[in-house]
Structures are given as C-alpha cells and as structure tokens.
Amino acid sequence: MNLRPALNVEEALPASVDLAEIQLYMPTGAGAVQASARRMMDECWDSLRNFHADNILAATARLATLLENDRVLDGDLADEARVLLVIGDVWRDDPARARGAASSLLRRTRSPRLHAVLLSVLRFCHWRTRDFQAFYELPPSPYSRSAQLCAPRVACLSIESAAEGEQLRFKLAERLAREAMDLSARVAGIDPHVALLSTCVMATIAYEMGAIDDADLLIRGRIPTLEQHGSIESACWGLAVAAKVAHARGNTALALLTWRRGADIGASRGWLRLTLRCMAEEVVMLVAEQHLELAERLLARADAKAGFPHHGDKLTVLETWPLELAHCRLAMAQGAYTQARLGLARLRDAALHINHPALVARVTTVLVGALFADGCTQEAQAELLGVLQLGASAGLYRTFIDELPIIAPCLHALRLTDGARLGHLNPYISSLLSASGPAPADRKKSLACRDQAELLSTKETIILRLIRMGLSNKSVARELRIAPETVKSHAKRIFIKLSTRTRAEAVARATELGLI
The missing domain is CATH 1.25.40 (Serine Threonine Protein Phosphatase 5, Tetratricopeptide repeat)
Structure with a gap:
C-alpha cells in the first residue's frame, strides 16, 4: 500500500x-x-x-x-x-x-x-x-454525541458558524458558535482551543453589528493564542477582527502591527493565504491613511509572494481577493477610477460566483465609491441601494462605516434623489452618516508610530519590562536613576500608545504584540 x-x-x-x-x-x-x-x-x-x-x-x-x-x-x-x-x-x-x-x-x-x-x-x-450542496448534505456523525468524540462535534459547529457568518446569517452563526463554545467548556477532556474559530466568529459578528466593546472583549489577548493554537481560518478571522477593532478605536499603529504579526505567523507556518491577506489589508489601511508610496511598495512585495494562477476558478478567487481589492483601492487613491471600478466589478462577480455574500457586500461598497468618483452617479446609487438592502437585512454595519469616507458622497446623493422611496432604509442610512470615526489628529498621531520598533521607544520598553516584573514607579525610577515623575510620564505615553488604562493592561497588550 x-x-x-x-x-x-x-x-x-x-x-x-x-x-x-x-x-x-x-x-x-x-x-x-x-x-x-x-x-x-x-x-x-x-x-x-x-x-x-x-x-x-x-x-x-x-x-x-x-x-x-x-x-x-x-x-x-x-x-x-x-x-x-x-x-x-x-x-x-x-x-x-x-x-x-x-x-x-x-x-x-x-x-x-x-x-x-x-x-x-x-x-x-x-x-x-x-461546495455548499455537499456541505449541507453531509450528515452529522452518529458517534459525535459520545463524550469521547465531542471534539469533532465542536469543530463541525465552529466550521458551520463560520460558513453561516460568511452568508450573513448572523443569528444562526452566533447560535452555532455559542453552542460550540458551550460544548467545549462543558465536556471534560476537550481542549478549549478547538472552539477558537467560534470565538473569532462571535467577535466578528459583534464587530460587524457595531458592538465594538463586545468584539474587543472576545478577541482581546487572543493573538498569542492564535499564534500557538489557531488554524489558518482562526487566524484569518481573529486577526482581522482584532485589527479592525484597533483601527475603529483610532489606534492605527496597533492595527498595522496586528496585520504584520499575522503576516509573520503565516510566513512561519507556510500559510501563504494568511500572509497575503495580512499584507493586502495593511495596504488598504495605508491607502486610507494616504501613505501611497508605502502601500505601493508593500503591494509589490505581496504580488511577488503570491504566484497564484489567474484562471478565475473558485480557489483562485478565495486566495487572491485581498490582493485584488488592495490593487483597486490603490488605483482609486491614485485617481484611476475607471481601472478600479472595472477591477472591482470583476471581483464582485467572482464573489457572487463563489457564493460569498460577506465579500460581495465589502467589494460592492468599495465599487460604489469608485463608480461615484468616476462620474457614474446613477449606477453608483443603484449599487449602493442594493448593498444597503443586503446589509440592513443582515444587520451589517461596520462594513459600511469602515468605508464611509468613500461612500458618504453617494449616500448623501441617494437620500437627496430617492429619499422618499427609501422607506425603512432612511433610519439605517442616518445611523451610518451620523457615525463618527476616530479623530483625525488621533489617527495621525497613531500612524506616526506605525512600525513596531517605533510603537514604544527603547526607554518605554525598558520601563514596561520593569513594570512587568512588579516594580513600582519609585522602584523603576531607582533602577534607571531617573525621577519618579519621569517614570509616570513615560507610563502615560505607554498607555496612550497601547490604548490601555492600567499597568496590567499595558503589560498584557505589549506581551500580546511581542513588544516585551
């Protein structure tokens, strides 16, 4: 044999x-x-x-x-x-x-x-x-109800929750994820990391529905766990929501660092899909911050790593969509709106072909911005109306908020031209337009310490390591031969950079990011 x-x-x-x-x-x-x-x-x-x-x-x-x-x-x-x-x-x-x-x-x-x-x-x-027909036709294992074989059942529930989340059936996805998490906690002998994907799905759903605090609570401190125990799917879902939560709270540096950490995890495991996803998402974030030269160089490195065939088959779309989306976002930022909208239209059609509504919503939202900027006003409004109806029925919120800078002009135009016919979408659109992102000054300040080496200064890193050892401010000052007030000033800056409020939180966040 x-x-x-x-x-x-x-x-x-x-x-x-x-x-x-x-x-x-x-x-x-x-x-x-x-x-x-x-x-x-x-x-x-x-x-x-x-x-x-x-x-x-x-x-x-x-x-x-x-x-x-x-x-x-x-x-x-x-x-x-x-x-x-x-x-x-x-x-x-x-x-x-x-x-x-x-x-x-x-x-x-x-x-x-x-x-x-x-x-x-x-x-x-x-x-x-x-292959969703085969996915839904596959019966549950008759043996998985056995206490000794509950781990495969937890894994199946986690997979089902992720699949339903991609279909924008959030209530069903949340129920399946919670069942997986409860089963793994209830049955002795099951490693809790088996349900890690479910936790990441729950955090993603909370984020997409606008419950950022709930998402943060679920995902905070999980990056070391994802690095050691996560599958590629857990890493993709978990790192994405962790970076998005950080960015939504104005901490662009932390978000960028999370994407870079994910790219490193992918490289160390040979998970090219994860590496490319994280590099592409970093490109999108750099484009949003108007750092186009950095974005262009990073995208070129990602393209060099990819080497995927472009035959339009299902798997190719699944592997390459982050890079395709990053290329289109960069083209938009450079004023090549026609090129961007044609690329986005192809990507959206591919997402429809593989039955991925969450991806359809994200790509269509960006397509709206490209169409409107290219002067295709009516087409942009029609696309926006369709994706808003999809989002409102699913409870999608952050997908639109995250792209608000590029779709806000079309949202306003849609209300002016079709406000009377929007009906139930009017309050939904109002909630989107009234949402406020992080203050520009905060985002600019956060971006200034974008690189991991710059996130904390050498002195701040040393102080945080001493804090981790349990030393008080006076003891730290004595060790470093500086004034206690100087230690307090450094600690305040550390808290600001890491988006934390206490010494314990700062140590936990820095450890999670590999800074200490």
Missing part, C-alpha cells in the same frame, strides 16, 4: 523543525516501521488534542516522511495513518487534496473516532472549496 503524500516535506515543516531530527525516526525493517508509525501517530493525535499548530504540522510531516516509500502498513493502521495525513493537508491549507482522500477513507473506515474526524475534515473541505 502506497502512502506517499504529494508534498514537499521541507516546505511543509514549520521553520522551527530541523529535518535532521526526522532522520532519528527513520526505522529499518517492517516491524520497526510499524512501531515507529504507531509512535508517530500517537504523537499526531496528542498534538491534535492540544490543538498546537506547529506540533500538528511537524508531527504529520514526520509521519509523511516515514511512510514515503514503505508499503508495510495495511488495514486499520494504514487507514489511521491516511487520516492523519489528510489532517496534515488541512492544516497545510490544501483542502482540495484533503477532500478527495477524506471522501475515500470515509466510505471504508470502521472506527467511530476516524469516522467523526473525517466528517469534520469533509465539512471543512466542502466549505473551503465552496
């Missing part, structure tokens, strides 16, 4: 894993191969139980290397090894490959544990490949 996976092990392993370490596992003889395979499979399961991303990637890559040229495994042991390799494909963000193997294994597996796991894998793969 050939268990050789079609992957490059060097590329699959996290940067922290040395290939020389794998050679220690390589056995000689059929019996030794089976013993080593059993040991490695146990290691894989242990990593999955702890939901430790780096360990999962490393353990499944080692197992793949061991089984690369051997045919000695058969029966249940071979199926178990194949299931783990499929899981490795999922964590390496290769859902198309994982889907085919999981479907084949599900038809013949006799193990309740493997059956439940494979259903979770298939549900994820159907969602990621946008």
Whole structure:
C-alpha cells in the first residue's frame, strides 16, 4: 500500500523543525516501521488534542516522511495513518487534496473516532472549496454525541458558524458558535482551543453589528493564542477582527502591527493565504491613511509572494481577493477610477460566483465609491441601494462605516434623489452618516508610530519590562536613576500608545504584540 503524500516535506515543516531530527525516526525493517508509525501517530493525535499548530504540522510531516516509500502498513493502521495525513493537508491549507482522500477513507473506515474526524475534515473541505450542496448534505456523525468524540462535534459547529457568518446569517452563526463554545467548556477532556474559530466568529459578528466593546472583549489577548493554537481560518478571522477593532478605536499603529504579526505567523507556518491577506489589508489601511508610496511598495512585495494562477476558478478567487481589492483601492487613491471600478466589478462577480455574500457586500461598497468618483452617479446609487438592502437585512454595519469616507458622497446623493422611496432604509442610512470615526489628529498621531520598533521607544520598553516584573514607579525610577515623575510620564505615553488604562493592561497588550 502506497502512502506517499504529494508534498514537499521541507516546505511543509514549520521553520522551527530541523529535518535532521526526522532522520532519528527513520526505522529499518517492517516491524520497526510499524512501531515507529504507531509512535508517530500517537504523537499526531496528542498534538491534535492540544490543538498546537506547529506540533500538528511537524508531527504529520514526520509521519509523511516515514511512510514515503514503505508499503508495510495495511488495514486499520494504514487507514489511521491516511487520516492523519489528510489532517496534515488541512492544516497545510490544501483542502482540495484533503477532500478527495477524506471522501475515500470515509466510505471504508470502521472506527467511530476516524469516522467523526473525517466528517469534520469533509465539512471543512466542502466549505473551503465552496461546495455548499455537499456541505449541507453531509450528515452529522452518529458517534459525535459520545463524550469521547465531542471534539469533532465542536469543530463541525465552529466550521458551520463560520460558513453561516460568511452568508450573513448572523443569528444562526452566533447560535452555532455559542453552542460550540458551550460544548467545549462543558465536556471534560476537550481542549478549549478547538472552539477558537467560534470565538473569532462571535467577535466578528459583534464587530460587524457595531458592538465594538463586545468584539474587543472576545478577541482581546487572543493573538498569542492564535499564534500557538489557531488554524489558518482562526487566524484569518481573529486577526482581522482584532485589527479592525484597533483601527475603529483610532489606534492605527496597533492595527498595522496586528496585520504584520499575522503576516509573520503565516510566513512561519507556510500559510501563504494568511500572509497575503495580512499584507493586502495593511495596504488598504495605508491607502486610507494616504501613505501611497508605502502601500505601493508593500503591494509589490505581496504580488511577488503570491504566484497564484489567474484562471478565475473558485480557489483562485478565495486566495487572491485581498490582493485584488488592495490593487483597486490603490488605483482609486491614485485617481484611476475607471481601472478600479472595472477591477472591482470583476471581483464582485467572482464573489457572487463563489457564493460569498460577506465579500460581495465589502467589494460592492468599495465599487460604489469608485463608480461615484468616476462620474457614474446613477449606477453608483443603484449599487449602493442594493448593498444597503443586503446589509440592513443582515444587520451589517461596520462594513459600511469602515468605508464611509468613500461612500458618504453617494449616500448623501441617494437620500437627496430617492429619499422618499427609501422607506425603512432612511433610519439605517442616518445611523451610518451620523457615525463618527476616530479623530483625525488621533489617527495621525497613531500612524506616526506605525512600525513596531517605533510603537514604544527603547526607554518605554525598558520601563514596561520593569513594570512587568512588579516594580513600582519609585522602584523603576531607582533602577534607571531617573525621577519618579519621569517614570509616570513615560507610563502615560505607554498607555496612550497601547490604548490601555492600567499597568496590567499595558503589560498584557505589549506581551500580546511581542513588544516585551
């Protein structure tokens, strides 16, 4: 039986894993191969139980290397090894490959544990490949109600909540996410990180509906957790909402730093999709702040990393939409409105094709701004009316607020020309127009410390490290041989830069961002 996976092990392993370490596992003889395979499979399961991303990637890559040229495994042991390799494909963000193997294994597996796991894998793969008919037709595992097999059930609920969130069915998404979180908390033996995606979905829904405090409460302090235990989907959802919350509160520096942290996480894990998403979102933010040269250079670096084929298939759209959107936003900022609106129209059509209403709403909102700026007033108003109706029915709010600088002129024009016919949309539009973003002075001040090295000065970093050790202001002053009043001044600036109010919050936020 050939268990050789079609992957490059060097590329699959996290940067922290040395290939020389794998050679220690390589056995000689059929019996030794089976013993080593059993040991490695146990290691894989242990990593999955702890939901430790780096360990999962490393353990499944080692197992793949061991089984690369051997045919000695058969029966249940071979199926178990194949299931783990499929899981490795999922964590390496290769859902198309994982889907085919999981479907084949599900038809013949006799193990309740493997059956439940494979259903979770298939549900994820159907969602990621946008096969919603297969996604909704997939039955729940008859074994997942067992207390020992609740983890796959939590994973399925989390996947379903993310899928419904993308469909803008927020109430259903929230119910599924809450069920996943409650189940993971209630059943002993389930690692709480299994429900991390659900937490990120809940935070995103809260943010999109305008409850920024609730979103912040759910996501605050989660970046180290996402870095260590998050899947690529958890990272995409969680980092996005964390950055948006920071930006909505006027802390552009923190938002930019969050995107950069996400790009680093993606690079360290080999998650190119996450790296490109974070780089593209940073470009959009730089464009909004009128730092066009920085945005253009960053976008060029992202394009160089991408290397995706542009064939218009579903997966290509899912991988490249952040870059396409960033290109269009930069074109708008440079006055190339026709180029931008044509690109946005293509991207919106692609989002419709893959059945992604949340993406449709975001792209259409930007398209409205490009159309109006290009003089296509009636077309812009028609597009705006359609997306407002979609947003009002779903409870979407922040998608429009975040783009208010570019859609406000069209919103005003729409009210002037069609105000009498807008009906229930009138109060909705009024709430959007009355929303106020962060003060320009605050945003400018925040942008001034955009780079991580500039977010805290050297002296502020030293002071915060001493505070983390439990030293009082007087003790810090004594250590640094400066006046206590100087320490207080530095502490105030630290609180402002990190958007915190207490010493404990400042230490937690700086630790989360890797500054201390």
